[in-house]
Amino acid sequence: MFAEFLQYVFAGLTSGAIYALAGLGFAIIYNASHVINFAQGEFIMIGGMSTATMVAAGIPLPVAAAAAVLVTMLVGVALEKFAVEPAKGADVTAIVIITIGASIFLRGAAQVVWDKEFHALPAFSGETPIAVLGATLMPQSVWVVGVSMAVIALLWWFFNRTLFGKAMLATSFNRLAAQLVGIGVKKVLMVSFALSAMLGAVGGIVVTPITFTNYEAGIMLGLKGFSAAVLGGLGNGLGAIVGGLVVGIAEALASGYLSSAYKDAIAFVIILLVLFFMPSGLFGKKGTDRV
Amino acid sequence: MNAAMMLAPRTGGLAALALVVSLAPLTFPNAYFYDVAVNALFNAVVCVGLNLLVGYGGQISLGHAGFFALGAYGSAILTGTYGVPPVAALAASAAAVGALAFVVGRPILRLKGHYLAMATLGIGIIIHIVLKTESQVTGGPDGIGVDAFTVLGLAVAGDKAWYWVGAGLLVFAVWISLNLIDSPMGRALRAVHGSEVGAEVVGVDTGRYKVLVFTLSAVFASVVGSLFAHKNGFITPDIGSFFRSIELVTMVVLGGMASTFGAVVGAVILTLLPQLLASFEDYEAMVLGGIMMGTMIFMPKGLLPSLRAALKRRRAAA
Numbered sequence: 001m002f003a004e005f006l007q008y009v010f011a012g013l014t015s016g017a018i019y020a021l022a023g024l025g026f027a028i029i030y031n032a033s034h035v036i037n038f039a040q041g042e043f044i045m046i047g048g049m050s051t052a053t054m055v056a057a058g059i060p061l062p063v064a065a066a067a068a069v070l071v072t073m074l075v076g077v078a079l080e081k082f083a084v085e086p087a088k089g090a091d092v093t094a095i096v097i098i099t100i101g102a103s104i105f106l107r108g109a110a111q112v113v114w115d116k117e118f119h120a121l122p123a124f125s126g127e128t129p130i131a132v133l134g135a136t137l138m139p140q141s142v143w144v145v146g147v148s149m150a151v152i153a154l155l156w157w158f159f160n161r162t163l164f165g166k167a168m169l170a171t172s173f174n175r176l177a178a179q180l181v182g183i184g185v186k187k188v189l190m191v192s193f194a195l196s197a198m199l200g201a202v203g204g205i206v207v208t209p210i211t212f213t214n215y216e217a218g219i220m221l222g223l224k225g226f227s228a229a230v231l232g233g234l235g236n237g238l239g240a241i242v243g244g245l246v247v248g249i250a251e252a253l254a255s256g257y258l259s260s261a262y263k264d265a266i267a268f269v270i271i272l273l274v275l276f277f278m279p280s281g282l283f284g285k286k287g288t289d290r291v
Numbered sequence: 292m293n294a295a296m297m298l299a300p301r302t303g304g305l306a307a308l309a310l311v312v313s314l315a316p317l318t319f320p321n322a323y324f325y326d327v328a329v330n331a332l333f334n335a336v337v338c339v340g341l342n343l344l345v346g347y348g349g350q351i352s353l354g355h356a357g358f359f360a361l362g363a364y365g366s367a368i369l370t371g372t373y374g375v376p377p378v379a380a381l382a383a384s385a386a387a388v389g390a391l392a393f394v395v396g397r398p399i400l401r402l403k404g405h406y407l408a409m410a411t412l413g414i415g416i417i418i419h420i421v422l423k424t425e426s427q428v429t430g431g432p433d434g435i436g437v438d439a440f441t442v443l444g445l446a447v448a449g450d451k452a453w454y455w456v457g458a459g460l461l462v463f464a465v466w467i468s469l470n471l472i473d474s475p476m477g478r479a480l481r482a483v484h485g486s487e488v489g490a491e492v493v494g495v496d497t498g499r500y501k502v503l504v505f506t507l508s509a510v511f512a513s514v515v516g517s518l519f520a521h522k523n524g525f526i527t528p529d530i531g532s533f534f535r536s537i538e539l540v541t542m543v544v545l546g547g548m549a550s551t552f553g554a555v556v557g558a559v560i561l562t563l564l565p566q567l568l569a570s571f572e573d574y575e576a577m578v579l580g581g582i583m584m585g586t587m588i589f590m591p592k593g594l595l596p597s598l599r600a601a602l603k604r605r606r607a608a609a
Contacts, residue, residue, distance in 0.1 A: 030405075036405050036408070083584050086588045087587060087588045087591065090587065090588075090591040092351070092404050092405070092408075093345065093351050093548070094544065095587075096351065096353075096408060097541055097544050097545075097583055097587050098583070098584050098587045098588065100537055100541075100583065101541075101579075101580045101581070101582075101583025101587070102580060102584055103580070104576055104579055104583065105576070105577050105579075105581055105584065106580070107576055108574065108575065108576025108577035108578075108579070108580055109577055111573060112574065112577065219533075223412070223416070226409060226412075227409065227413070230405070230406060234405060234406070259424075261420075262424060264416070264420055265416070265417050265420040265421070268412075268413035268416050268417050269413075269417065271409060271410070271413050272410055272413050272414065275398075275399075275402055275406060275409070275410050276398040276399075279402050279403075279406060280406070281406075
């Protein structure tokens with residue numbers, strides 16, 4: 001009974017950690033530019049695919065992972081430079097179409113660079129399950145949660161303890177004021193895309209041994225990450241992490257106890273219910289508009 | 292279609308549209324063109340409805356393919372499983388989809404911007420998953436066959452017949468849209484788009500108008516969905532996928548938001564595009580994504596309004 005429950009929670013935490021990383025990616029870009037980057041899921045896909053290919057070619061995992069993160073960050077910066085920055089000042093719908101166009105473009109590119117097949121990556125430290133209170137935990141799940149926590153801690157340090165991180169926070173609070181005190185807002189925007197791409201890539205790399213990856217793998221992961229970010233309140237970093245874990249665990253419990261066919265629908269049912277009653281998410285600021 | 296026609300006054304525009312759809316078949320060399328043209332007309336009708344919501348009301352919907360799919364499946368199941376006459380099935384599906392949109396519209400349209408995008412996206416995806424999963428009713432991912440569309444014993448058969456159904460429906464939809472925009476409801480909607488608070492201050496019940504136009508656009512999608520099901524003879528849940536919803540919004544935005552004819556132009560272009568891109572094979576998705584980004588970066592207001600502005604500038608310079 002309890003072992004079964006624990007088993008579902010483990011599964012939920014594993015996918016929840018990935019959603020949290022993706023959700024954080026949405027939040028960081030949203031804070032810097034008020035853009036929702038629908039290509040966030042493609043960062044996850046590119047990170048996973050690049051690593052899988054390089055490892056298959058015989059490159060050691062740490063080197064391959066580092067290179068994959070770098071490649072994904074370059075893609076993120078290019079996206080910002082060539083698609084988002086030129087459209088500055090366009091309205092929300094236009095920007096949504098641009099980033100969705102970018103996600104379709106990147107999927108198409110992945111199809112050309114790689115193929116439509118699934119790619120696998122061996123687990124980082126073997127596949128001997130660890131027994132915990134009657135439930136079993138795969139070592140790769142520990143990697144997913146551990147690496148996610150490390151990355152989140154690193155981000156916390158960056159935003160709270162470094163000058164540039166603080167400058168990014170300042171820009172998210174008030175862009176004009178930040179500009180007036182000499183913060184390079186353009187650079188902030190570019191770094192935000194690089195950071196989000198890094199988060200996506202890291203998530204993609206650690207999860208690929210569990211789920212495999214193909215050129216379409218980013219679609220659902222990206223949308224779930226968006227749900228996580230909205231659930232927590234757009235632009236709230238902690239909210240995105242909590243949102244990701246809530247979505248992941250709810251999904252795992254629902255597919256275990258109710259119906260696995262509706263696993264993918266759960267995230268969206270939760271988000272609709274929350275938005276019906278709390279229109280700015282769990283931790284979002286109550287919106288007051290200046291007229 | 293030349294630029295002068297697009298610039299014509301409102302009534303001229305409707306007449307010109309009727310003329311274009313009546314004469315277009317003269318240029319079709321074979322039956323395949325009719326098939327593509329019917330799809331273009333159907334998409335155009337959905338987009339004219341969606342444009343009322345997105346273009347005029349300023350409310351985004353990333354889930355409209357869900358309503359289209361519900362209409363299609365409603366007709367397929369009612370006629371196939373229960374033997375309801377197609378016209379009655381179409382009307383019943385449209386009424387049910389309208390009721391659904393009305394009920395969910397209330398809480399959803401209180402949301403703004405990205406939150407609204409998330410909520411409509413969620414509804415679309417949930418509908419898609421339900422259609423895929425409830426295979427006893429819907430046939431599951433493999434799809435379901437649909438009988439021919441018959442009115443009083445007469446069957447609409449062949450792409451030529453469907454072309455005229457689509458053409459008639461499009462002219463009718465454009466007529467409704469043009470009249471609605473100049474009605475008190477249209478003015479209220481445009482006020483909501485301009486400034487929701489401003490509209491409320493002058494006494495517009497913004498919530499009511501947003502829900503009404505959301506419902507209306509959902510009904511447009513449902514009716515076209517029903518006809519599409521009968522025309523195609525076979526449907527799968529993927530007609531309600533997230534990608535389809537995106538495609539519909541892209542058509543509206545590409546042609547030009549807040550422009551009824553822009554929505555028609557956008558729908559026609561984006562329906563024809565895959566046919567033209569077929570020769571690119573593997574690069575099709577990259578080209579499509581590139582076009583979406585390029586249009587929005589260089590013409591954020593969409594094709595038609597940008598063309599119109601460019602023409603005006605040239606005239607002023609001359």
